[in-house]
Amino acid sequence: MSHMMSNAFKSAAAIVALAVATPAAAELELSFYLGTQTASDSDASGYLPDGTLFDRKVSWDGKSFDNPYYYGGRAMWWMDNGLGFGLEGTHTKAYASAADRAAIGVSRLEFTDGHNIFTANVMKRYPGAFDGSRFTPYAGAGIGLAIPHVDIQVPGSGRRTYDYETTGLALRGIAGIKYDLTEDWALFGEYQITWSDNDVTIKGDIGQPDGKLRTELVTHAVNIGISYSF
Template sequence: MFKSLKVAIAALFVMATPAAAEFELSFYMGLQGVQDSTGSGTLPGGAPFSRNIDWEGNSLDTPFYYGGRVTWWTQNNIGFGIEGTHAKAYASNADLAALGLSRFELSDGHNIITANIMKRFPDAFANSRFTPYVGAGLGIAIPHVDAQVIGATNRTFDYETTGFAARGIAGMKYALNDKWSLFGEYQATWSDNDITIDADPAVPGQTAGKLDTTLVTHAVNIGISYSF
């Protein structure tokens, strides 16, 4: 998986470099939610489960939801770049109780890393500082898994590479000057997650648990960009 992503990133650099006209750095924060999803798998020890999970985004609780991207804009207003989003997902209290967990959250980031292709439309509004844009990306999900089974002596607390991810973007940029811009955008991410829940070392021979789920996030972002 990592090898495929490296190849994709290298290809973007090769495509963007010959006709590069502009380099743009963007940073954003916003309000992010998570759709319900079906979570299935086994708890440590092998007990199976399958349940619709009501996820919460809690984007304004620390650590905050945020993201950033770098984009190489070519002369035909096609952009190539890399983006990372620190989204979040928390299982509800009702789901925790039903699953036999005291905690399950991806709160130090349901981190989505993608290689993007962007398109902007600087002539959409005549003599205007506003520029609409759209984009899409493919990459991987690297959430920080924080989970604990009720009664377990240990806690799963680590970054995991859990599967492929994708994003879609639609936004509007307002130029403050030739370098700085403000922007607002809608963004959605999709990720296929195969999450490991560590076995309890106090239980001899216990096997690790698994939770498989597809997560879809929706966010409204506000940010700032610097171009050079």
């Protein structure tokens, strides 16, 4: 895991350095979006602080429109050749079902403030793809880290896991289209997929060893947003 995270840091740093060092960068675009997000089922394995082992396929719910809401934003430096480099953060969410919580032996198991994905992105846009149109398609990918707010409660424990953790490598894929309202403002719609490898610490009571949970989370989202370029 540490080797993968080290490679993620190096890759992200290289993308950011390239963006900053590229003199051909012609435009900075800031984007903000909301949307609907789901999370695929995933295998969750590990052990509770009391040593109880678990290994189960968990059903996750995104609950995009429950507070705290799903949202995201990014900054992109676009060059004249249509390539862009930038940074993006997304507040995704994942709630384990009641049946899965009971089977694992916890009363709470969720990443809801949220399952935060931060990536350095490389993107490509295609102005003029539709002759005479204000529509511009784009696509891209990113690499970075998952930094979720972990919320886990073991029944009978006086200590709740309720904190941000850096849990592992994260990847992002994007495909969308934007519509220019003016020279500076645009609306866009897009599909996003994120993958993250999560190694989570479950806090034990004082004097008790911590537990562990490991799972790979995949989220799917359809976003609608607004961007400003200058």
